[in-house]
Structure formats: structure tokens, C-alpha cells
Amino acid sequence: FTKNRYKITRGNYNYLHEEHIHYFQNLLGESRIVMDLSDLEKYNVDWFNQVRGCSSIVLKPKTTEEVSNILRFCDLNKLAVCPQGGNTSVLGGSVPVFDEVIISTELMNEIVDLDEHSGVITCQAGCILENIDNYLETKGLIVPLDLGAKGTCHIGGNVSTNAGGMRLIQFGNMHGNILGIEAVKANGDVVDCLSTLKKDNTGYHLKHLFIGSEGTLGFVTKVALQCPARPKFRNVAFLGLQNFVKVLKTFKLLRQRLAEILSAVEVIDTPTMEFIKNVNSQNSPIGEYPFYLMIETSGSNERHDEEKLSGFFEEAIHKGLVLNGIVANEPAKIQKIWSVRENIANGFKARGSKMLQYDISLPFKDYYNIMEPIREYTKDVSETVFGFGHMGDGNLHLQIILKSDVTEKIRSKINDFVFEKILELKGSISAEHGIGLLKAKYMDKIKPQSSIKLMKSVKKLMDPNGILNPYKVLL
Numbered sequence: 418f419t420k421n422r423y424k425i426t427r428g429n430y431n432y433l434h435e436e437h438i439h440y441f442q443n444l445l446g447e448s449r450i451v452m453d454l455s456d457l458e459k460y461n462v463d464w465f466n467q468v469r470g471c472s473s474i475v476l477k478p479k480t481t482e483e484v485s486n487i488l489r490f491c492d493l494n495k496l497a498v499c500p501q502g503g504n505t506s507v508l509g510g511s512v513p514v515f516d517e518v519i520i521s522t523e524l525m526n527e528i529v530d531l532d533e534h535s536g537v538i539t540c541q542a543g544c545i546l547e548n549i550d551n552y553l554e555t556k557g558l559i560v561p562l563d564l565g566a567k568g569t570c571h572i573g574g575n576v577s578t579n580a581g582g583m584r585l586i587q588f589g590n591m592h593g594n595i596l597g598i599e600a601v602k603a604n605g606d607v608v609d610c611l612s613t614l615k616k617d618n619t620g621y622h623l624k625h626l627f628i629g630s631e632g633t634l635g636f637v638t639k640v641a642l643q644c645p646a647r648p649k650f651r652n653v654a655f656l657g658l659q660n661f662v663k664v665l666k667t668f669k670l671l672r673q674r675l676a677e678i679l680s681a682v683e684v685i686d687t688p689t690m691e692f693i694k695n696v697n698s699q700n701s702p703i704g705e706y707p708f709y710l711m712i713e714t715s716g717s718n719e720r721h722d723e724e725k726l727s728g729f730f731e732e733a734i735h736k737g738l739v740l741n742g743i744v745a746n747e748p749a750k751i752q753k754i755w756s757v758r759e760n761i762a763n764g765f766k767a768r769g770s771k772m773l774q775y776d777i778s779l780p781f782k783d784y785y786n787i788m789e790p791i792r793e794y795t796k797d798v799s800e801t802v803f804g805f806g807h808m809g810d811g812n813l814h815l816q817i818i819l820k821s822d823v824t825e826k827i828r829s830k831i832n833d834f835v836f837e838k839i840l841e842l843k844g845s846i847s848a849e850h851g852i853g854l855l856k857a858k859y860m861d862k863i864k865p866q867s868s869i870k871l872m873k874s875v876k877k878l879m880d881p882n883g884i885l886n887p888y889k890v891l892l
């Protein structure tokens with residue numbers, strides 16, 4: 418219980434006692450506390466069944482004040498906590514490592530305000546991303562973030578992981594779209610940075626401390642999100658290509674010809690398509706090709722957008738860049754094409770620990786060059802190695818599906834090899850999923866000591882007792 422499979426030793430935290438439980442019961446009432454073993458399961462295990470903790474309590478506050486009281490009490494009593502949103506994190510950041518108290522945002526799901534002039538929505542951290550988007554649709558607005566987990570992930574989790582997703586190429590990331598944050602520090606103090614102004618250059622931009630810090634610096638309770646006008650017209654194209662050189666040339670042409678209406682560029686390789694076929698019984702909508710590109714345009718003038726897309730398509734075929742493709746503009750057809758991409762992750766859940774997944778950024782010239790050495794290195798243990806992802810942002814999701822579970826030693830050796838290759842190619846070992854638990858031990862290798870030193874000082878200042886999401890990000 419004090420040392421787990423990750424060879425992490427339990428920190429010197431208190432264990433949960435009767436008097437702690439009584440305090441939480443008085444604060445929240447019994448109905449907002451989970452202690453039943455079978456009910457605890459879904460909070461202790463991550464989405465992909467890779468990581469398991471053994472917390473014996475989940476707390477479900479509804480207000481910032483309740484979060485503040487919980488944290489103040491935990492800090493005084495040296496109880497470690499694990500903030501949790503939709504628990505869709507990929508790197509074990511959202512589940513406890515030992516017996517941390519889980520604080521879930523499940524019941525913090527109120528929309529506080531919408532300014533229809535500026536498009537700024539203010540809401541509690543536990544609002545589900547898709548619910549926010551459905552609400553915004555009725556107002557002619559859109560959330561500037563779209564990911565496969567949108568029906569489950571919470572906006573607080575999105576902020577805490579600085580989530581990327583499909584629309585980043587058009588709208589940018591959370592650092593650009595989040596105007597304000599309210600968060601609670603480890604000692605219970607509420608930090609009010611909940612500005613809704615687009616421009617506010619007054620002092621340090623503290624909200625950025627909470628964006629992407631994965632629950633290690635504070636508990637996000639409210640966010641103010643800038644939302645653009647909902648594009649009236651969407652087109653999706655699904656293209657088949659012969660090799661990666663042509664994928665790159667097509668991408669360049671796409672940026673030139675579609676410019677401001679280009680809202681997503683996703684790549685899928687052949688082994689990924691085979692995986693999709695096996696897992697979801699879904700075939701490529703255009704037959705088989707070595708590479709596929711999924712492109713989306715979002716704009717406000719139907720004719721203009723369609724002309725741009727068909728102009729691009731004709732030119733790409735004429736130049737021999739694209740071998741085949743289809744275009745759709747009806748919502749049902751668009752959804753069907755998108756489902757090919759969005760359903761890839763369905764198969765990962767069943768694989769659990771028989772899989773290694775990497776979310777990496779690489780310069781475009783080497784984006785796909787990394788695959789071959791990894792296939793070669795893992796050929797004895799892997800069933801298949803495939804790559805897909807948000808190519809428009811230089812972000813590749815590289816997947817190694819293992820023949821059977823491997824020892825922690827082999828897993829570590831493969832990780833070391835992959836990460837070395839990424840660093841050799843001047844890439845990043847985490848493009849959009851963060852560090853969580855699974856990548857924390859690599860921080861020393863990937864960040865300069867000067868950055869790590871400053872990160873540790875910031876952590877010490879914000880959370881001197883280290884109760885917030887221990888064992889994650891910084892070891």
C-alpha cells in the first residue's frame with residue numbers, strides 16, 4: 418500500500434479517519450459523498466483502464482465555498498486530494514495514486530452567465546463540454562474546443578489540461594480562449610481572476626498558472642470562456658493519399674487555399690484504419706489508401722466556402738497529390754465521416770495496459786519519420802504500431818498495441834526509446850494531454866533544470882504541504 422507498481426512511495430500524508438468523514442458529512446450531507454466500494458470504482462480507475470488508485474472517498478461539492486472548506490480542512494489535516502472532472506484524462510492525472518480524497522466537479526454544473534455581445538460564457542468547472550456547446554448553439558455561438566470526449570469531459574478538466582482537440586487550428590488553445598478563472602488554493606483561499614474582458618493587462622496574468630497545471634496548483638471552480646459566432650456552414654472532406662510526402666504537400670495547399678475557413682486537419686494512416694475496422698466494424702468511406710486526411714471547413718458563406726473547397730480539391734487531384742476523396746455538407750453525412758476519427762479511442766479502452774500511447778508534437782518534416790524506428794524497435798512485442806492525429810497542429814497520436822501485457826521494465830525501455838527519438842527530432846513528448854502520472858518521471862529529461870526549479874518554487878508557494886494531486890507532473 419505504500420509503494421505501487423510505479424515505484425512511487427506514498428507521501429507522508431494522513432490516513433482518512435472517522436473524524437474527517439464526519440466533517441465532510443456535516444459539510445455536504447451523506448448524499449454527496451461516495452464511500453461504497455462498488456460506486457468508488459469508476460472514480461478510482463481511469464478512462465483507459467491503465468491506472469488504478471484506492472481512494473475510499475469521493476466528495477461532490479456544489480459551490481466554490483464548499484471546495485474552499487474542503488481544501489482548508491484537508492490542508493490543515495494533511496490529507497492529500499485528487500481533483501477530478503470527467504475522468505477522461507489519458508495519463509492517469511485524474512485518478513488517485515494511493516488513497517487521496519477525490520474531489521469531483523460532477524455537481525458543479527451551472528452556467529452562471531452569458532454575455533451575448535462579447536460571446537463570453539461564465540460557468541462552473543463541472544459543466545460538460547458538450548452541454549455548454551448545446552446551450553451556446555441556441556445563442557448562435559460555439560465552444561472553441563472540440564474533442565472526442567466532449568460528452569463526458571468537464572470544462573474545468575479541459576482548462577486544467579490545456580486541452581487541444583480538433584478546432585485548435587482555427588480557434589487556438591485554452592490560454593487564448595479562457596478570459597478568466599476562479600480557483601481555490603490548497604489552503605482554501607479563493608483566487609478571483611474571473612475577468613470576462615478580452616483585454617486586461619493589469620499585473621501578472623495569474624489565470625495562466627491554472628491552465629494546464631493538472632490540478633497541482635489549485636482547484637478550478639469557475640471559468641470565463643470566449644466563444645466565437647457559430648459558423649453557419651460546415652464542409653467535411655475525406656481524402657485518400659499515396660504517401661506522407663503528398664500528405665505534407667496537400668496540407669500546405671490546404672492552408673493556402675482554404676485559409677481562414679480551415680477548422681480541422683486530421684491524418685489517419687492505414688494501420689489505424691485497420692484498427693478502426695476491427696474495433697468498430699467501420700470501413701474507410703472511400704476505399705483503401707496508405708494515408709487519409711480529414712478536413713473540415715467552417716464559415717459563414719455557403720457558396721464561398723464550397724467554391725474554395727472544390728477549388729482546392731480539383732487542384733489537389735490535378736497536381737496528383739490526392740488520389741480520391743468525398744465531400745459532405747449535410748449534418749448527418751458530416752457526422753458519419755467524423756465518427757471514423759472520433760471512434761478510434763473506443764478500441765483503446767478494451768486494450769487497457771496492453772497498449773502504449775503517445776501524444777506527441779513534431780516538426781512537420783519529421784512528423785511521420787518517427788514511426789519506422791519505433792515499429793522496428795518494438796517488433797517482438799507489438800501487434801501493430803499506428804499513427805493518427807491533429808496534423809494541422811503538428812500533433813501525432815502514436816499507438817503501440819502490444820501482443821500481451823509486458824513487464825514494467827520493458828514498458829520503461831520502450832518509453833525511453835520513443836522519448837529519445839522525439840527529443841532527437843526536436844519534438845515534445847506531450848502535445849495536448851499533459852504529464853499526469855505516467856510521464857512525470859520524464860520531466861527531468863525533457864525540461865531544463867532552470868524551468869523545473871521555478872516550477873517547484875511555484876508549487877511550494879501555492880501548495881506548501883503538497884496536498885494537491887501529489888505524484889503528478891512534478892515528482
Ligand code: FAD
Pocket residue numbers: 464499500501502503504505506507510511522542563564565566569570571572573574575576577578579580581582583631632633635636637638762763849850853886889
Ligand atoms: P479529468 O480527466 O477529470 O482531469 C484531468 C486533469 O485535470 C487531472 O489532473 C485532474 O486532477 C485535473 N482537474 C480536473 N478538474 C479539475 C479542476 N476543476 N480543478 C483543477 N484540476 C482539475 N485531450 C485533448 O487535449 N485533445 C483531444 O482531442 C482529446 N481527445 C480525447 C478523446 C477521448 C475519447 C478521450 C477519452 C480523451 C481525450 N482527450 C483529449 C483527453 C481528455 O479528454 C482531456 O484531457 C480533457 O480535457 C480532460 O477533461 P476531464 O474533465 O475529463 O478531466
